[in-house]
Amino acid sequence: MPTAKFIEGVGGTLASSWGSLILTPAFGFWLGGGLAAVQRWGWSDLVAGLRQWPEPLLLGVAIAALLGVVGSGIVIQQFDLATLRLLEGYWPRWCRPITAWFLGRQRQQLKQLDRQITAYFDHPNPSPSQQDIYIQSVTAQRRFPSQLTRLLPTQLGNILRAVEDRPRDKYGLDAVLCWPRLWLLLPDIARTELTAARQRMDGLVQLWLWSGLFCLWAIGFWVWWPLVLGLLGLGLAYRWLLQAAQVYGELVEAAFDLYRFRLYEALRLPLPTDPTTEPAQGQQLTVYLVEGASQGFPPFTQSDH
Numbered sequence: 001m002p003t004a005k006f007i008e009g010v011g012g013t014l015a016s017s018w019g020s021l022i023l024t025p026a027f028g029f030w031l032g033g034g035l036a037a038v039q040r041w042g043w044s045d046l047v048a049g050l051r052q053w054p055e056p057l058l059l060g061v062a063i064a065a066l067l068g069v070v071g072s073g074i075v076i077q078q079f080d081l082a083t084l085r086l087l088e089g090y091w092p093r094w095c096r097p098i099t100a101w102f103l104g105r106q107r108q109q110l111k112q113l114d115r116q117i118t119a120y121f122d123h124p125n126p127s128p129s130q131q132d133i134y135i136q137s138v139t140a141q142r143r144f145p146s147q148l149t150r151l152l153p154t155q156l157g158n159i160l161r162a163v164e165d166r167p168r169d170k171y172g173l174d175a176v177l178c179w180p181r182l183w184l185l186l187p188d189i190a191r192t193e194l195t196a197a198r199q200r201m202d203g204l205v206q207l208w209l210w211s212g213l214f215c216l217w218a219i220g221f222w223v224w225w226p227l228v229l230g231l232l233g234l235g236l237a238y239r240w241l242l243q244a245a246q247v248y249g250e251l252v253e254a255a256f257d258l259y260r261f262r263l264y265e266a267l268r269l270p271l272p273t274d275p276t277t278e279p280a281q282g283q284q285l286t287v288y289l290v291e292g293a294s295q296g297f298p299p300f301t302q303s304d305h
């Protein structure tokens with residue numbers, strides 16, 4: 001009886017675990033590999049072999065499969081940052097010819113947007129269609145960094161680099177340096193929204209990586225459909241990732257727009273009072289975070305605590 005209860009409890013746990021795992025990329029990857037293996041070696045022989053196994057052994061295999069799916073998901077998670085940087089366009093030096101070609105394409109797209117924006121202002125009475133093109137061009141231009149020298153070879157890289165540039169361009173704040181400090185000062189609702197947006201990005205990065213790995217089943221078992229599904233997954237995951245990155249970038253920019261003064265208050269620095277001089281104060285704050293105070297640095301304000 002204790003053994004039966006144990007098996008029953010484990011079975012219930014497995015059922016609930018499979019329910020949460022069935023929609024994960026890791027589960028889809030291993031399921032696809034199993035189907036490819038069945039197609040390669042035949043279903044009847046596999047079923048006949050499994051029928052000869054005792055139930056405890058089948059249960060052990062099920063537990064091992066569950067642990068394998070969970071473990072592989074954890075392992076792949078460790079490559080999220082490396083995969084994201086690959087998709088952004090941070091490629092090794094031996095890829096310079098490919099990097100140069102992709103950079104050329106990004107420059108052409110940016111120049112085309114500039115021409116469309118300039119053409120809009122050249123018309124004294126632009127038509128509604130020209131106004132639509134202008135709005136679309138301005139929106140698309142925001143997905144590129146403000147300086148041509150900051151371009152990256154991929155669209156995703158330029159979207160995220162533009163997010164880094166806008167706080168500096170508007171407020172003189174280095175986003176990479178200031179973001180960890182600002183994050184600690186954000187209200188809970190802002191952090192919740194940002195965390196959800198970042199988790200969606202990370203999930204799509206994992207989906208892209210799993211889709212690439214899924215293509216390997218075509219080589220391992222000499223079947224065609226894993227390659228088709230894997231390439232489809234790569235394309236869809238990257239397209240969805242671009243959309244998720246845009247949402248995340250807008251939220252990061254909004255955080256600087258709404259809460260940047262909390263940095264000044266937490267550091268007990270004078271608040272900017274003039275929008276025209278705020279970028280200079282933001283640059284001073286950035287330097288302070290890197291080097292500390294220098295000669296001529298303004299004194300701390302009185303603490304409210």
